[in-house]
Amino acid sequence: MDLGRLCTVRELIIIGDQLVRHPYPRFEGRAAPHATLAELRGLLEESPGTPGRRRCLAALTWIRVGADSVPETLLRLALIRAGLQEPQLQVPAQPRFRWSPRADLGYPALKIAIQYDGETHFTPHQQRADQRRDNVFFAEGWRLLRFNQQDHREGFERAVGQVRSALRLG
The missing domain is CATH 3.40.960.10 (VSR Endonuclease)
Structure with missing residues (x-):
């Protein structure tokens, strides 16, 4: 959310893809993604009026689990x-x-x-x-x-x- 007013929609999609991707535990030392699509959606729903929210909502429609880079x-x-x-x-x-x-x-x-x-x-x-x-x-x-x-x-x-x-x- 903090980056919503500073980044383009494209940049927010890139960030979002990295947040929701499944990590590789043997390389990253974690088994869970940083966030889920549902968590990102929930954050946006709870933040009406936040600067950059519209841009984040636009990006959310294009964020996908599975992009590793x-x-x-x-x-x-x-x-x-x-x-x-x-x-x-x-x-x-x-x-x-x-x-x-x-x-x-x-x-x-x-x-x-x-x-x-x-x-x-x-x-x-x-x-x-x-x-x-x-x-x-x-x-x-x-x-x-x-x-x-x-x-x-x-x-x-x-x-x-x-x-x-x-x-x-x-």
């Missing part, structure tokens, strides 16, 4: 802004299995998986793990699109075009 949120927002259907987040390659590898974003009905690979994905260890993850998607018949920091720097313009093409082929 700021670039993932920005990629999702770029796809929506371009008029594409909103992708799902943390999409399993094999929904019937509890421990299935997941794509950061995707369109399960069309078997389109989208990964954003930040800097940690370029270590030899992580590249091996990502290769194994990707092979599960390929074996299940998914199309996989991978984007990185260069796409982020370009505002995901090329990424949007590639996703649009994949959706057309759908």
Whole structure:
């Protein structure tokens, strides 16, 4: 709420996505998100007249559980802004299995998986793990699109075009 009057709606969505995302306990030392969507909604309902409240309410409609990084949120927002259907987040390659590898974003009905690979994905260890993850998607018949920091720097313009093409082929 304190940031509502200082930030854009886009910035509030980024913050909100980070507040509600599920943490990775082995890396973060916590098992619960910082807040839930219901808690954020409740806070806004209890704060009529607070400066920035309208902006926070606008952001709340676009906050989603499942974006693990700021670039993932920005990629999702770029796809929506371009008029594409909103992708799902943390999409399993094999929904019937509890421990299935997941794509950061995707369109399960069309078997389109989208990964954003930040800097940690370029270590030899992580590249091996990502290769194994990707092979599960390929074996299940998914199309996989991978984007990185260069796409982020370009505002995901090329990424949007590639996703649009994949959706057309759908």
